[in-house]
Amino acid sequence: MKRALLASLVLACLATLATRAHADPAAPGDEPSSDPPLRSDDPRSHIQARVALIGEYRSLYDLSVLGGGVMISGGGDGDKSGQFNLRLAGGRTMAGLSVVDIGVGGSAEFVVTGGFLVGLGGGLAVFGVQRATDGTELLSVGPELYARTGYRFANRNAPFITLDFGSELQNGGALVWGPTLSLGYRF
């Protein structure tokens, strides 16, 4: 039941991203418009999509979790921009418990100099741990906040790297914290 709800949430988020990308009149592949073609140095802000591979460390009480997954984002590409983010990650504790970490939310980024950026983000995170005893899953949902730093190799059609550090406050007062490293591409 819980996995079905999670799947529905993920599908809804992906549908929203697809809708936003399609609504962008300047997106590559759309019908020709009167706008001039985009250039990589175009100073105007446009909606863009990002896809990244992520690696993360999470600490919860005495548990240490190493995980990885993907992050999908949509939003502006200007020097001051906001994004909608979906993070899907899985991992394992040191003793081998299976963990899932899903985040949905928004972030704001500010380019400070060159391609270097700083930012803040937040949203809701789902954190789940599969029991070793009976295989059932402990799933909790709670708010998350994080700070971000990173580097953009260009505003569009280029790779980027970000490092987030934040925490999730989960049901029962559990504090899940740690860094997330993302390496991806901006379309």
Add this chain to the structure above:
Amino acid sequence: MRLRSPLLIAAGIAVLFACGDPLRQDELDCEEAVSVLETCCPGFQASQLQCVYNNQGCSGTTYPALSTGDSACIRSETCATLVSSGVCSRAQSARGYTLGGSSSPDEGTPPSPVCP
């Protein structure tokens, strides 16, 4: 139409929030220790243990089979030590226990430590 999707997402998140499980340290430590025992102890059957905290009100409170102290001890020992010191066999027979309850509030005591 563009407004509906975020509202649906928010509704889905709200439903999930209501279904959230508390992430308790004693339960998670117990599960982590059981995972260690599964790796280290030949023939260890994890399904026979329960790492559940359940406050049943008048019926008392059930605690995980392995205490936080036992769990920390198990995780700090080597596999060889867990086997040779008998921790594996004692942990295999550990069970969750219930304390309190209006019918017999003084009944039941925490079990003896299984580790070291």
